[in-house]
Amino acid sequence: MQFSADENFALRLDGEDPLRSFRGKFHLPAGENGQPLIYFAGNSLGLMPKSARRIVEQELDDWAQLGVDAHLDAETPWYSYHQTLREPMARLVGAQPVEVICMNSLTVNLHLMMATFYRPTKSRFKILMEDPAFPSDTYAIKTQIVHHGLDPKEALLLARSREGEFTVRTEEIIDLIEKNAETLAVVLIGAVNFFTGQLFDVPAIAAVARKHGIAVGVDLAHAVGNVPLSLHEWNVDFAVWCSYKYLNAGPGAVAGAFVHERHATNKNLPRLAGWFGNDPNTRFRMHLEPEFIPVASADGWQISNPPIFSMAPLRASLAVFDEAGGMERLCEKSRKLTGYLEFLLKQAGSERFTIITPNDTEARGCQLSILVHEHPKELHQKLEAAGVKADFREPNVIRAAPTPLYNTFHDVWRFAQILSAHQ
Numbered sequence: 270m271q272f273s274a275d276e277n278f279a280l281r282l283d284g285e286d287p288l289r290s291f292r293g294k295f296h297l298p299a300g301e302n303g304q305p306l307i308y309f310a311g312n313s314l315g316l317m318p319k320s321a322r323r324i325v326e327q328e329l330d331d332w333a334q335l336g337v338d339a340h341l342d343a344e345t346p347w348y349s350y351h352q353t354l355r356e357p358m359a360r361l362v363g364a365q366p367v368e369v370i371c372m373n374s375l376t377v378n379l380h381l382m383m384a385t386f387y388r389p390t391k392s393r394f395k396i397l398m399e400d401p402a403f404p405s406d407t408y409a410i411k412t413q414i415v416h417h418g419l420d421p422k423e424a425l426l427l428a429r430s431r432e433g434e435f436t437v438r439t440e441e442i443i444d445l446i447e448k449n450a451e452t453l454a455v456v457l458i459g460a461v462n463f464f465t466g467q468l469f470d471v472p473a474i475a476a477v478a479r480k481h482g483i484a485v486g487v488d489l490a491h492a493v494g495n496v497p498l499s500l501h502e503w504n505v506d507f508a509v510w511c512s513y514k515y516l517n518a519g520p521g522a523v524a525g526a527f528v529h530e531r532h533a534t535n536k537n538l539p540r541l542a543g544w545f546g547n548d549p550n551t552r553f554r555m556h557l558e559p560e561f562i563p564v565a566s567a568d569g570w571q572i573s574n575p576p577i578f579s580m581a582p583l584r585a586s587l588a589v590f591d592e593a594g595g596m597e598r599l600c601e602k603s604r605k606l607t608g609y610l611e612f613l614l615k616q617a618g619s620e621r622f623t624i625i626t627p628n629d630t631e632a633r634g635c636q637l638s639i640l641v642h643e644h645p646k647e648l649h650q651k652l653e654a655a656g657v658k659a660d661f662r663e664p665n666v667i668r669a670a671p672t673p674l675y676n677t678f679h680d681v682w683r684f685a686q687i688l689s690a691h692q
């Protein structure tokens with residue numbers, strides 16, 4: 270695509286954008302001048318779909334009017350509420366419906382998956398992650414290792430970028446897997462790295478690990494709702510994600526987990542259980558049924574009864590994704606939007622910053638991470654003052670994530686203008 274730095278060009282792309290009406294489905298926070306912010310922080314907290322309010326209010330009304338009977342008699346019965354999320358969520362992550370369950374939060378789900386898939390033995394006990402991983406994942410994995418009486422110094426392997434590079438090469442990861450093929454128990458990859466925005470070649474990594482009998486887990490926090498995913502086909506063992514970033518389901522929204530079909534239907538796998546993972550046919554026999562019989566699907570990992578008020582906005586949000594035609598259609602716009610941002614930043618021709626996100630569109634989603642060489646914090650503050658919401662990661666990186674549902678080409682154009690003006 271031939272881009273142009275001309276403002277009219279940006280306006281023309283917006284006019285031709287088949288998804289342009291979707292911006293109107295979201296509440297856009299305004300700056301001090303009352304104008305909508307240039308909101309590039311959807312990788313941190315996605316914006317509120319306007320339809321979320323009615324759905325949440327419906328649940329409040331059902332509670333008010335029905336009390337306990339809302340479990341079965343509400344407009345959307347609470348007892349089976351999680352079922353309404355399964356299919357739209359499965360579409361977004363490329364899974365079979367039996368492989369997906371919406372529950373808990375991301376890090377909790379990571380622990381639950383590790384309880385099943387990290388079963389260290391004397392010879393096979395190591396875990397491989399990319400560096401830098403999101404701190405919550407690092408804490409979870411280190412404490413998993415300690416929980417099994419092992420030492421993270423021996424059991425945790427990190428795949429790093431080479432000297433002078435910012436992203437981790439796939440061959441580096443594959444090389445580490447091959448070299449530790451006998452001792453690795455789990456490979457855990459953040460499909461899109463939170464810091465650099467790098468999209469890893471998950472299928473290639475998964476294929477090598479699985480060849481050696483190593484379990485593969487994927488953290489989709491920055492990938493779901495951002496890039497096309499095919500978890501079932503990639504044959505990964507498990508995945509976890511949150512729903513408040515690109516999925517726009519609100520603060521602390523209910524997260525997701527994927528368990529591959531070949532495990533999901535296996536009732537004998539060890540797990541940490543609770544009553545909502547139990548076969549619904551015997552669930553309410555309560556104390557008469559002390560034997561845990563897991564549901565033969567990802568539901569078998571569910572522990573508690575579903576938090577309706579934090580699932581309701583997720584229902585609203587998933588409906589918007591379906592209405593937009595799914596990830597392929599969104600990604601078509603996303604690649605253009607981010608490509609345009611990259612083009613304009615390069616046009617600005619600055620020596621003052623470096624884009625550390627890969628320029629290969631196959632190796633990134635919508636986020637560009639901009640490493641600022643001088644006074645990074647000050648530049649970020651100036652952007653904020655000018656009505657830009659993009660986040661700052663210590664020590665020197667500004668992350669900008671234009672999303673295809675509610676950002677425009679003109680947002681991108683204005684962002685680049687403001688950034689250039691403040692050099």
Ligand SMILES: *Cc1c(COP(=O)(O)O)cnc(C)c1O
Nearest residue numbers: 374375376403405463488490511
């Ligand atoms: C956002 C994010 C989290 C957050 O975890 P919660 O348990 O939802 O608070 C964890 N891991 C990664 C990679 C993230 O990007």
